[in-house]
Amino acid sequence: AQTVTQSQPEMSVQEAETVTLSCTYDTSESDYYLFWYKQPPSRQMILVIRQEAYKQQNATENRFSVNFQKAAKSFSLKISDSQLGDAAMYFCAYRPPYNTDKLIFGTGTRLQVFP
Amino acid sequence: EPEVTQTPSHQVTQMGQEVILRCVPISNHLYFYWYRQILGQKVEFLVSFYNNEISEKSEIFDDQFSVERPDGSNFTLKIRSTKLEDSAMYFCASSVAGSQETQYFGPGTRLLVL
Numbered sequence A: 001a002q003t004v005t006q007s008q009p010e011m012s013v014q015e016a017e018t019v020t021l022s023c024t025y026d027t028s029e030s031d032y033y034l035f036w037y038k039q040p041p042s043r044q045m046i047l048v049i050r051q052e053a054y055k056q057q058n059a060t061e062n063r064f065s066v067n068f069q070k071a072a073k074s075f076s077l078k079i080s081d082s083q084l085g086d087a088a089m090y091f092c093a094y095r096p097p098y099n100t101d102k103l104i105f106g107t108g109t110r111l112q113v114f115p
Numbered sequence B: 001e002p003e004v005t006q007t008p009s010h011q012v013t014q015m016g017q018e019v020i021l022r023c024v025p026i027s028n029h030l031y032f033y034w035y036r037q038i039l040g041q042k043v044e045f046l047v048s049f050y051n052n053e054i055s056e057k058s059e060i061f062d063d064q065f066s067v068e069r070p071d072g073s074n075f076t077l078k079i080r081s082t083k084l085e086d087s088a089m090y091f092c093a094s095s096v097a098g099s100q101e102t103q104y105f106g107p108g109t110r111l112l113v114l
Helices: none
Strands: A003-005 A010-014 A019-021 A024-026 A033-039 A046-052 A064-069 A074-079 A088-095 A109-114 B005-007 B010-013 B019-024 B031-037 B043-050 B053-057 B065-068 B075-079 B088-095 B109-113
Touching (some): A003 A088, A010 A019, A033 A064, A033 A074, B010 B019, B019 B109, B043 B065, B043 B075
Parallel strands (some): A010 A109, B010 B109
Antiparallel strands (some): A003 A024, A019 A074, B005 B019, B019 B075, B031 B088, B043 B053, B088 B109
16 A cells, blocks of 8 residues: 655754655555645645656755655655744655546644744 | 635534535646545545546545535535544645646635534
8 A cells, every 4th residue: 555654743943954854655656746745824735846756856946855765765855944934734745656646645744943 | 826715714513414615726727636634644535526527536435425516616525414523624626637737735624523
């Protein structure tokens, strides 16, 4: 079965520092998609970053980057120069490659940012 | 930037009552989804909808659930006879197309069944 695991229920970081949120997944597929979503207290779940498994290059979006280790089935999110507005729940999600549109989510990591 | 919207933000209902949760997907999107998150648990897929029919559903999506696109803008989830275990946050999402396209989520409706 395809599963997504986020082993850190909560993380905290000081403003301007860097934090890494971990995510591992289990799949027998070779082609798939991975996502990080952010859910601030206002509740709108926002796409942070996405990675296609066939791409070796790690995705980057401004201060957000991923460390995609396909062999290890690991997809961690690095937030650089953390800002107070980064405080949110972060969900890692996996999408199988074929015959399905569903996302499989992890349990989430709550990130607190301290000034 | 266009967003997925959902109403109501909160709903409280009595067990056995019917509820309808409403969503307005992004206007040029063709695929629509419902997910739910029971408190403290994972976000779980319920159903996907395309071309006015269900394209995929999970084992959670039993006969008590139904979805509809009653007009050109709304996408609804109906729970016919709510149970206590239906209490959850329900998220609507939409995407331009299926498979490879990113899903954009609404803010959710928190449903509490008493």
